Amino acid sequence: MTQSSTKPIEHAYKVTKEQAPVYSRAERKIRNANLRGRFGLALYIVLLLLPIYWLVNMSFKTNTEILSGLSFFPENFTLANYAKIFGDPTWYMGYVNSIFYVSMNMVISLLVALPAAYAFSRYKFIGDKHMFFWLLSNRMAPPAVFLLPFFQLYSSVGLFDTHIAVALAHCLFNVPLAVWILEGFMSGVPREIDETAYIDGYSFPKFFVRIFIPLIRSGIGVTAFFCFMFSWVELLLARTLTSVDAKPIAAIMTRTVSASGMDWGLLAAAGVLTILPGMLVIYFVRNHVAKGFALGRV
């Protein structure tokens, strides 16, 4: 039985093998193209990482070595720059502040965006398209336009120089983005699932938390990543809304300019430390991030 059934397959296999030479030129072409592609990509990534490498390299040098000439490796390898950052609360509190308001922003954005994205993906309601467009237009509005009123608004409600102020201000562009991405992911879930759940007697909140959220887990991860990313990299608003207690690391970095000139090594070390959290976060969402960059719409 088995023998008789394998025979035709073997035969077919032979045929394709015999035909193979016909394709081989095309295949070789493809393989060559792939090889060229790998080489090109490697070159691109090297060029991409070179400026970052230069920063890392500099962060391990002393200032005298930096100013005395170029070298690809630090000759007098030193951790003094990092030691200075970790030994001085005005420095390392900057990181704590940044991480604090970024996390707050992430939580707020997700909490309000989840139900809204569900509404946009499932229902038609009066003004839905205009609402969506209005949200997006906020994502596009230049922060510089709102700088001064923001400062006065948050001062007048007594939130100036608090973490929540920065978190709320960053909601201006992160919430629309979160709604946009989540709506894309949610539209990918067939609505039959919702209907079945309602027939099974689930209430909306129960259905949403128990069934729906697990279904779009990856979408939520990606959204959180994007909220993190845009809140982490933003400086203009964060700097304007803080002075001492909630000052982000990115703003503290400007202090390296002093009367005796730039402290390049310290600046480089602080810069390197701002890159690390991002790399850590992207590692967690690496499998979904591509889809997320298309905002769930492919």
Next chain:
Amino acid sequence: MAWMSWTLPTALFFIGIAVILVGMTTWQIISPCVERRGFLPLATTRGDRLFIGLLSSAFIHLAFVALTDVNIAVATVLCAFWMVILMRWG
């Protein structure tokens, strides 16, 4: 509210916008509108036309202010006509 530096004209402007929005919503509830095509090169609903009208009015006002010394009221009257045309035939 002092820091917001309200003035009468701007207050009236925002009240006007708010009234229009409420009015449009009520209108939509009473008689829902269907997407249609007028002289604009795309299918629009009532709300879309309102938005296009408001945005283009803003630019018309800006052009008036920048290019002429004519009183701004002239531009406003012109825009009112434009809005009517757009809402009816757009």
Next chain:
Amino acid sequence: MQIKVENNKAWFLVLPVFLIVAFSAIIPLMTVVNYSVQDIFDPYTRYFVGTEWFKQVMLDSRLHEALLRQFLYSFTILAIEVPLGICVALMMPTKGRGASLALILVAIPLLIPWNVVGTIWQIFGRADIGLFGAFMSSIGVDYNYASDPTDAWLTVVLMDVWHWTPLIALLCYSGLRAIPEVYYQAARIDQASRWAVFRYIQLPKLTNVLIIGVLLRFMDSFMIYTEPFVLTGGGPGSSTTFLSQSLVQQAIGQFDLGPAAAFSLVYFLIILLVCWVFYTTIMNMQKDK
């Protein structure tokens, strides 16, 4: 697209978003409108001036130049980043360990705070301590981004390409991954050329993500502030002063609240117009599908 049910109760789900965004968007916007029609010395000493600031802003030649520079800049970086991003996406492996690694490495520049991006290039471009600057002078180019406008432009554009090409690349990459393997097999049987595969299979799939990419890049480059601020400070002269930069200079530096607010509104209207055009295009394209 799924069929949606008509239900106005959905507004309750949207309400939190509306409130939180309105707090940060509508109140400041109203304030900007109020400022734009007044001459303000302090909250209690202010005069209504009508449309004077708008006239001043619309006729200000410095702003015309900034606007022109802004458009030139946005189109330059788009012209470089979009083709380059597509190329990188085409070269990225689709499966295995290499794919994740390439993805993470390519995405790194996106996660660097914008002022650190400025700092990186500030260092990298200097002839005395930076690799790029040193390289340029070693091949005999008199390169100094701090004093030569052309070099400053070159560096700002290069920085943006370095910073944001990954976004386009990752967008396209995700678009490419959505193409079923069957399409490629069919192309192989037809012995389609590499170009034909790109033109008739890959590019059509990419249009959707590319529109998002172009939209995001155009908008973000239109409000670019931090990176050039750190790198060149808008100089030399005002050769790299873009819109946001001149706005901040006016509002914070000179504390001309009225003109700055009028400027903000004009800026915002331009953004709104472009945004609407893009949005309508995307929506109509999705409808056609």
